[in-house]
Amino acid sequence: MRPRRILASEAASYAGDRVRLKGWVSRVRVLGGIVFLELRDRSGSVQVVARKGSPCFNTAKKLGRDYVVAVEGEARLEERAPGRVEIVAAHIEVINEAEKPLPLDYTRSGNPLNLRLDWRFLDLRNPRSQAALKALAEAAHAVRQYFRSQGFLEIFTPKIIGQASEGGADVFPLVYFGREAFLAQSPQLYKQLMMATGVERVFEIGVAFRAEEHRGPRHLCEFRSIDYELSFVEDHVEVAKYAVEAVRRAAEAVVRGVEGYNEVFGEPPRIPGSPPILSVDEACRLIGRPGCKMSAEEEELLGKAVAKEYGSDLVVVTEYPWSDRPFYTMKHPEDPSKTRSFDIILRGLEIASGSQREHRYEVLVQQLREKGLDPSGFKFYLDHFKYGMPPHGGAGIGLERLVKQILGLRNIREAVLAPRDPERLAP
Ligand code: ATP
Ligand code: MG
Numbered sequence: 504m505r506p507r508r509i510l511a512s513e514a515a516s517y518a519g520d521r522v523r524l525k526g527w528v529s530r531v532r533v534l535g536g537i538v539f540l541e542l543r544d545r546s547g548s549v550q551v552v553a554r555k556g557s558p559c560f561n562t563a564k565k566l567g568r569d570y571v572v573a574v575e576g577e578a579r580l581e582e583r584a585p586g587r588v589e590i591v592a593a594h595i596e597v598i599n600e601a602e603k604p605l606p607l608d609y610t611r612s613g614n615p616l617n618l619r620l621d622w623r624f625l626d627l628r629n630p631r632s633q634a635a636l637k638a639l640a641e642a643a644h645a646v647r648q649y650f651r652s653q654g655f656l657e658i659f660t661p662k663i664i665g666q667a668s669e670g671g672a673d674v675f676p677l678v679y680f681g682r683e684a685f686l687a688q689s690p691q692l693y694k695q696l697m698m699a700t701g702v703e704r705v706f707e708i709g710v711a712f713r714a715e716e717h718r719g720p721r722h723l724c725e726f727r728s729i730d731y732e733l734s735f736v737e738d739h740v741e742v743a744k745y746a747v748e749a750v751r752r753a754a755e756a757v758v759r760g761v762e763g764y765n766e767v768f769g770e771p772p773r774i775p776g777s778p779p780i781l782s783v784d785e786a787c788r789l790i791g792r793p794g795c796k797m798s799a800e801e802e803e804l805l806g807k808a809v810a811k812e813y814g815s816d817l818v819v820v821t822e823y824p825w826s827d828r829p830f831y832t833m834k835h836p837e838d839p840s841k842t843r844s845f846d847i848i849l850r851g852l853e854i855a856s857g858s859q860r861e862h863r864y865e866v867l868v869q870q871l872r873e874k875g876l877d878p879s880g881f882k883f884y885l886d887h888f889k890y891g892m893p894p895h896g897g898a899g900i901g902l903e904r905l906v907k908q909i910l911g912l913r914n915i916r917e918a919v920l921a922p923r924d925p926e927r928l929a930p
Contacts (some may be wrong), residue, residue: 506575509647512546517578524549524590525598526677527628528570529610531563538563542574550589551576553603559595567770569601570655582704616914622789623921623930631767635918638757638906639727643708645756646729646749646900650706651797653745658705660693662712666880668692674711674726687714693861694732695831699887699893706731716925720914721791721799721852725905725923732897739833739843739859742781742896743819746777746847749900750817757909768910772816772850779813783841796827797846799853806851821845831867832873833896847900849908857898864888 506521514522526544536555540563541548551574553563566572576592607614607622609629619626626632647657663684667674668691669900675686691713697705711728729749736742751774758764761835767770787795790804791811794927795803808820822841825834835841844858861867867888871878878885906918916922921930 504548505885509578511542511544511549514549514578514590515580515586517716518588520578521576521593522578522590523573523575524551526585528566528568530571531566531568533564534876537922538566540566540574540592541635542572549586550581550584551592552589553592553595559592562595562597565594567601567603568598570597571599571601572597580921582736616916619925620916620922621930630762632917634761634767635906635910635912636920637761637830637912639902639918640908641720641756641760642665642753642906643727643729645752647708649749649752650704650731653704655704655706655733656702658690658694658697658707660687660690660707660709662687663711664692666692666884669863673715675712675714688713689703689728690730691829691831691899692881694730694886694897695895696884698732698734698862699890701736704732710827711899713794718925721904721907722917723915723919723922723924726904726915726919727902729902729905730897732895734895735892736859736894736896739821739845739896740819740859742857742859742898743780743821743845743869744849744900746845746857746900747819750774750849750854750905752903754909757906763908772904772909773810773814774817775813775815778815778817778819779809780821780845781818783820783824784822786818786820797823801849802848802853806848808854809848816850818848819845820848826857829869830876831858831860832870833861833910834870841926843896845898847898849905850911852904852908854904854908855898855900857896859894862888862892864892 506523508523509517524542526542528540529543530541538553540551542551553560573596574592575594576590579589579591581589606675607625609619609625623671664687665684666687667685674688677684690707694705707730712725715722754772785804787793789808795801821842825840825842828842828844833843835843845854847855861870868878902916903915907915912918
């Protein structure tokens with residue numbers, strides 16, 4: 504019978520047994536009559552030794568880093584070995600070789616980001632790079648659990664659409680059987696239309712496309728958006744509470760689920776039970792720039808000021824000017840130059856935008872016109888507002904932005920498997 508196949512991290516619990524492991528050689532040292540190998544698999548790594556006289560000694564000597572191997576031997580407790588266990592190899596099979604040198608030395612820190620992204624799937628052999636993927640998975644899972652627990656139905660809206668949902672120039676057009684269509688910038692119109700169905704609460708974690716010319720550290724042309732929408736809201740502050748809670752759950756899950764979070768990424772973000780909620784005007788005064796518009800630079804200043812004043816890394820900013828928000832946003836009842844809207848700023852960067860929506864048909868048509876949009880292009884959406892649309896609101900949270908801020912990464916491209924930006928279409 505063939506010995507049991509185990510993972511590197513399980514070696515100690517098989518001490519005394521003959522076992523098999525498969526993985527990559529991550530280090531080779533030849534010291535006189537002994538070859539020390541480090542064997543890495545998905546669980547971690549373990550030391551393998553091959554002694555002169557053993558039939559696999561010559562094979563072991565010729566191994567190089569990143570070779571794919573199968574090792575058979577006895578697991579043995581050994582004080583001097585990392586993890587206090589080693590495999591005394593009796594047989595080593597080379598499954599596949601690796602050319603030298605690798606185009607990216609993924610074991611180093613400080614590789615240029617562009618080189619890392621060119622060789623993304625070698626870069627992801629580095630545990631720190633991999634941690635970002637784990638963080639994405641943890642955050643998405645926690646958010647999904649949270650919305651489900653609050654009675655939100657998960658939906659899957661189309662990503663090829665006939666009308667740009669957010670207006671503006673940053674849409675990717677495509678030819679759809681001879682007609683013009685677009686890649687969805689957000690599920691906005693569809694999640695709002697779901698409010699007409701009586702389901703009342705929906706969410707989606709889906710892809711969004713924006714032809715953003717930005718080449719900076721915050722924008723991608725393809726990102727994942729966590730969207731939710733709910734009926735019978737009183738105002739935008741009520742809507743914002745769900746986004747704050749989703750962000751809190753995501754941050755907790757990432758800190759819990761990413762191994763060695765604190766050693767690698769430092770202090771987790773501080774999100775108090777009731778984080779500060781400031782109007783744009785109040786926020787601008789706090790940073791000493793009365794009348795400001797909350798540019799990216801001002802968001803950064805606000806992040807610092809709020810951390811100092813409130814001991815919070817998260818702040819909800821409300822009541823953005825009507826001129827800065829999309830047509831479907833409800834205007835402020837007391838001051839129509841403002842809106843019932845909010846952004847969530849985490850560690851000085853916008854990660855979410857939301858609002859109460861305008862649910863009154865005539866007002867909505869008027870607002871489209873004010874934004875220079877043609878209501879006839881929105882007929883499929885608008886018509887539903889005539890047949891019993893409840894008051895509602897919602898928000899969109901950028902998944903990669905969120906993970907970038909939770910991990911404290913410098914560039915959003917590190918928080919996505921394969922970034923799409925104006926220059927990059929591969930891998
Ligand atoms: P920004 O002002 O930062 O460009 P926005 O206000 O245009 O963002 P929204 O339409 O409010 O973006 O989208 C909701 C959320 O989606 C944002 O808060 C952000 O987290 C995320 N997001 C928007 N655009 C991008 C993008 N190009 N790349 C990554 N995430 C994005
Ligand atoms: Mg926004």
